Amino acid sequence: xxxxxxxxxxxxxxxxxxxxxxxxxxxxxxxxxxxxxxxxxxxxxxxxxxxxxxxxxxxxxxxxxxxxxxxxxxxxxxxxxxxxxxxxxxxxxxxxxxxxxxxxxxxxxxxxxxxxxxxxxxxxxxxxxxxxxxxxxxxxxxxxxxxxxxxxxxxxxxxxxxxxxxxxxxxxxxxxxxxxxxxxxxxxxxxxxxxxxxxxxxxxxxxxxxxxxxxxxxxxxxxxxxxxxxxxxxxxxxxxxxxxxxxxxxxxxxxxxxxxx
Amino acid sequence: xxxxxxxxxxxxxxxxxxxxxxxxxxxxxxxxxxxxxxxxxxxxxxxxxxxxxxxxxxxxxxxxxxxxxxxxxxxxxxxxxxxxxxxxxxxxxxxxxxxxxxxxxxxxxxxxxxxxxxxxxxxxxxxxxxxxxxxxxxxxxxxxxxxxxxxxxxxxxxxxxxxxxxxxxxxxxxxxxxxxxxxxxxxxxxxxxxxxxxxxxxxxxxxxxxxxxxxxxxxxxxxxxxxxxxxxxxxxxxxxxxxxxxxxxxxxxxxxxxxxxxxxxxxxxxxxxxxxxxxxxxxxxxxxxxxxxxxxxxxxxxxxxxxxxxxxxxxxxxxxxxxxxxxxxxxxxxxxxxxxxxxxxxxxxxxxxxxxxxxxxxxxxxxxxxxxxxxxx
Numbered sequence: 001x002x003x004x005x006x007x008x009x010x011x012x013x014x015x016x017x018x019x020x021x022x023x024x025x026x027x028x029x030x031x032x033x034x035x036x037x038x039x040x041x042x043x044x045x046x047x048x049x050x051x052x053x054x055x056x057x058x059x060x061x062x063x064x065x066x067x068x069x070x071x072x073x074x075x076x077x078x079x080x081x082x083x084x085x086x087x088x089x090x091x092x093x094x095x096x097x098x099x100x101x102x103x104x105x106x107x108x109x110x111x112x113x114x115x116x117x118x119x120x121x122x123x124x125x126x127x128x129x130x131x132x133x134x135x136x137x138x139x140x141x142x143x144x145x146x147x148x149x150x151x152x153x154x155x156x157x158x159x160x161x162x163x164x165x166x167x168x169x170x171x172x173x174x175x176x177x178x179x180x181x182x183x184x185x186x187x188x189x190x191x192x193x194x195x196x197x198x199x200x201x202x203x204x205x206x207x208x209x210x211x212x213x214x215x216x217x218x219x220x221x222x223x224x225x226x227x228x229x230x231x232x233x234x235x236x237x238x239x240x241x242x243x244x245x246x247x248x249x250x251x252x253x254x255x256x257x258x259x260x261x
Numbered sequence: 262x263x264x265x266x267x268x269x270x271x272x273x274x275x276x277x278x279x280x281x282x283x284x285x286x287x288x289x290x291x292x293x294x295x296x297x298x299x300x301x302x303x304x305x306x307x308x309x310x311x312x313x314x315x316x317x318x319x320x321x322x323x324x325x326x327x328x329x330x331x332x333x334x335x336x337x338x339x340x341x342x343x344x345x346x347x348x349x350x351x352x353x354x355x356x357x358x359x360x361x362x363x364x365x366x367x368x369x370x371x372x373x374x375x376x377x378x379x380x381x382x383x384x385x386x387x388x389x390x391x392x393x394x395x396x397x398x399x400x401x402x403x404x405x406x407x408x409x410x411x412x413x414x415x416x417x418x419x420x421x422x423x424x425x426x427x428x429x430x431x432x433x434x435x436x437x438x439x440x441x442x443x444x445x446x447x448x449x450x451x452x453x454x455x456x457x458x459x460x461x462x463x464x465x466x467x468x469x470x471x472x473x474x475x476x477x478x479x480x481x482x483x484x485x486x487x488x489x490x491x492x493x494x495x496x497x498x499x500x501x502x503x504x505x506x507x508x509x510x511x512x513x514x515x516x517x518x519x520x521x522x523x524x525x526x527x528x529x530x531x532x533x534x535x536x537x538x539x540x541x542x543x544x545x546x547x548x549x550x551x552x553x554x555x556x557x558x559x560x561x562x563x564x565x566x567x568x569x570x571x572x573x574x575x576x577x578x579x580x581x582x583x584x585x586x587x588x589x590x591x592x593x594x595x596x597x598x599x600x601x602x603x604x605x606x607x608x609x610x611x612x613x614x615x616x617x618x619x620x621x622x623x624x625x626x627x628x629x630x631x632x633x634x635x636x637x638x
Contacts, residue, residue, distance in 0.1 A: 099602075099603045099604045099605065100603065100604060100605045111288075115288050115289075115291075115292075116292055117288065117291055117292050117295070117323070118292060118295060118296075121291065121292070121295050121323075124326065125322065125323060125326055127361065128322065128326050128357075128358060128361040129322070131357075131360065131361040132322075132357050132361065143603065144603070145601065145602035145603045161322075163288070164287075164288070164321040164322050164323070191353075194349070194350065194353050195350065195353040195354040195356075195357050196321075196322065196350075196354065197350050
């Protein structure tokens with residue numbers, strides 16, 4: 001079954017997540033359209049990570065439907081599920097690189113697992129991805145423990161791009177990076193999207209990223225996505241939390257920087 | 262997933278080749294394309310590549326990488342190239358593929374003296390390891406003597422918690438194992454001694470063997486497998502998550518907080534565990550003597566034990582245990598603190614820790630055996 005790439009890659013309808021009696025999401029609706037970069041914001045404990053895990057398939061929601069490319073996740077066969085999983089790349093917060101392998105071997109893991117390419121070609125492809133995420137070619141043979149935080153993120157990104165995913169999940173991609181590194185990472189995502197034409201869902205608190213690269217911003221508040229729209233519309237949205245989040249001094253600074261750029 | 266077949270046509274005019282790609286250039290088709298494309302390109306001699314992507318159905322990084330093979334001639338050297346009839350995305354992807362700098366694959370060279378140099382390295386590592394362990398032991402004793410002068414600074418709460426963990430919780434397994442060992446010795450003794458008609462001497466055999474050697478050694482080996490590995494893993498994980506660094510910065514001494522409580526707990530637990538192991542080992546031997554072919558009643562067994570196996574054997578066994586306990590605690594903690602950032606190092610350090618502890622316990626036991634033999638006890 002070929003993946004119908006014209007349908008929205010990711011759609012959640014009527015999601016309810018709860019742990020015991022603690023309801024995290026209630027009737028949550030959310031659609032990510034093809035080719036856009038969506039930023040997901042929400043307060044600490046609002047359930048951003050739970051939503052991300054639910055969308056990724058690491059957690060089943062207590063109610064509701066998750067659709068990938070217009071197909072209900074529950075109705076997918078194992079083979080179809082794997083095919084769709086190969087269309088999803090994830091960058092975890094700390095990179096989540098396998099510490100016993102070099103960067104190159106890390107990137108080769110998905111290729112080894114899901115393709116039958118010659119090993120030499122895999123190695124070259126891994127090196128190409130290393131180059132694409134802006135790491136030097138020497139980084140290929142380094143171990144994750146030899147990398148700085150920013151390099152780990154780039155290496156993790158390279159691994160998530162190994163299979164040319166359609167959807168890229170980024171969990172706080174710029175957290176822990178210095179402003180220069182964070183800007184460079186934002187640019188990198190934009191550049192890669194142009195080349196590889198993927199859809200991005202990023203959980204972020206980096207207001208600069210939101211202003212600089214996100215096409216739409218989804219706000220997770222009161223157990224559901226209150227609004228998912230372009231930033232100017234989100235700024236006008238009338239909700240105390242949204243007002244406070246985007247009305248603070250940090251946001252204003254980022255906004256003026258974003259407008260200048 | 263698009264898996265329509267991919268093919269290409271290369272035509273040459275002068276120093277220019279035009280590369281017309283057809284179909285789905287994705288990773289599904291890449292394996293077969295890779296080999297024949299390489300052969301075709303090697304046969305040609307050219308300076309300029311013109312790509313025509315008008316018939317390309319889908320392109321991913323793998324496809325782009327294969328295209329870029331045509332223009333890559335060596336590290337950092339490329340032919341000139343141009344793309345006609347492609348989308349912007351395809352051109353950007355092509356540019357990325359063309360720009361990609363490949364790292365050199367790790368070269369594995371094994372000179373003829375490789376084996377020798379490895380022996381040398383291993384020897385060096387062994388000596389460094391010895392020196393570092395001694396250094397650690399020295400620091401440990403400095404800290405513990407300082408603490409003995411100010412016993413209120415010892416963390417008694419964690420000492421007690423650790424005694425429960427490494428002593429109390431280990432009682433069932435230590436006693437069970439020792440019981441089996443005692444029974445096995447009794448069986449072997451009964452069979453062997455029956456040939457001389459000296460079955461009653463099996464009491465001496467079980468008593469001396471269990472009291473002097475088996476109970477202390479079994480307990481020490483179990484402690485090494487059970488607690489020493491736990492020490493290394495706990496401290497190693499703390500090291501990996503920078504908890505040790507945090508402690509140092511806050512002003513806590515890692516020796517005081519982590520090493521000394523573990524050593525004290527081991528010091529208290531080991532003799533008690535050994536004593537219990539002695540009891541259950543002798544009980545195992547007694548049960549076999551009574552129920553087995555030897556047919557020695559428990560009363561006879563105990564009387565014989567009292568008359569012919571002196572308490573000196575009990576003390577010989579027990580006097581070794583504090584040394585074992587210290588060895589185990591010190592090696593476990595030292596290896597834990599030697600863990601570096603990677604998960605792999607945690608694994609190797611835990612292995613090293615258990616191997617070293619068991620090795621050291623048996624080596625020290627041998628030294629004790631010689632010592633006791635020389636002084637005649």
